[in-house]
Amino acid sequence: MKAVFVEEAYKVVVKEVEQPKLAANEVLIKVKVTGICGSDIHTYKGLHLFRKPPVIIGHEIAGEVVQIGEAVTQFRVGDRVTVEPQTGCGVCEQCLTGNVNYCGRRGAPGINGWYGTMAEYFAAPEQTVFKLPHGMSYDQGVLVEPFAVGVHAVRKADIQLGDKVAILGAGPIGLLTLAAAKAAGATTVLVTDVIDYALEGATNMGATHTMNIMNKQDWTSEAKELVGGEFDKVLVAVGVPGIVDNAISLLGKGGRCVTIAMFHGTQTFDIVNLQQGEKEIIGCMTYTREDTIAAIHLIAAGAVKEDVIITHKLPYDEAARGFQMVDKKEDSSLKVLVEF
Structure with missing residues (x-):
């Protein structure tokens, strides 16, 4: 063969x-x-x-x-x-x-x-x-398989009805995670990337806000201003340097960051911001059978x-x-x- x-x-x-x-x-x-x-x-x-x-x-x-x-x-x-x-x-x-x-x-x-x-x-x-x-x-x-990744990430994030969510990275995994977040009840979803056509895809998939962060020095402050406050959950779907610290900066107190991307090298972040705001960083690895079944049902339902x-x-x-x-x-x- x-x-x-x-x-x-x-x-x-x-x-x-x-x-x-x-x-x-x-x-x-x-x-x-x-x-x-x-x-x-x-x-x-x-x-x-x-x-x-x-x-x-x-x-x-x-x-x-x-x-x-x-x-x-x-x-x-x-x-x-x-x-x-x-x-x-x-x-x-x-x-x-x-x-x-x-x-x-x-x-x-x-x-x-x-x-x-x-x-x-x-x-x-x-x-x-x-x-x-x-x-x-x-x-x-x-x-189904890549969507199960997004479903699993949304479960790990514990996205609730009405949550304000940021998804960092508008590749296929980021866009499928967007679909899962919307299905879970997120009402405000910001998607960031450095490629305009990918962000156009995010808009077509139901993102309420998008932002091209290319050459932006303080884009996290701009993102929070764009949606009227800090985020409940941030899902990281791109593994570029500094992105985890960016995610923590976006979060409100008690917020949760889930890392989906495949990372190479070291990520650093502000531990004081994490600790004093009782924020969380949670790793995410593939999916479970439950996620795969949910992905099939959601795709069949048009999600x-x-x-x-x-x-x-x-x-x-x-x-x-x-x-x-x-x-x-x-x-x-x-x-x-x-x-x-």
Whole structure:
């Protein structure tokens, strides 16, 4: 089968590889569409913490079941599905309490021999596979995984009805987090970025305010003035230097900051501001099964405008162009899908 590799930093190639052999508990999926994620770009640059080239890339997927293992009971050939692309050991306290994302032996596509999704076929354990509701397109289905990231972040933030929320970063994860925050009841949502077309996407997704912070020295004060006060919750969807301190500056007393982005290097912040205002910083790592199920239901209910998020669809043999497009922010790209 054909598969897309990040061969080395900044080099994407298509190779012929063996089709995955199914274990008894696995489902074989014919990939229809798979997405290029921001974390895939970290791999593309050679910066990912654990997914290193050469690797079959990808973890966002929608497709059709074409074969099932002998122990599989919940799926049949022809089912339209997506995948929550993570596994746990199944026996530790974290797995048994539903927090597979905490498991010390957590598995994911692109590590420990599990092929990534950017291939003609993808094998996944039955417990990670979810049927797409009737009427949900493959394009919507491929957004379930990144939207689950936003859903999980909103849960960690404990966004309540009427909350005033700031989302820092208007890439696909930031925009999907915006959709989740609106669904949770946030009434005022400011989205910041340095790219105007991304902020236009935020407006189209329902942001009440946007701000281009390029070359702004005191943009946090301006942001608070724009919305008439401090924020209850701030969600950080971009990992640039100083962004956590910016988030804390935006918060009112008792406010909560949730970090979603993949960070490299050290973040510093004003500990006095954090402590005296009893503010909180909470880390956020992928999602749980509960988040994935909620993401499916919310997408089915129309919470996500996929035509805003998905800006490009390319055939698999043009995947290299897609990675460059996302990395360089070319052609007003947000979410780029690769089709098989």
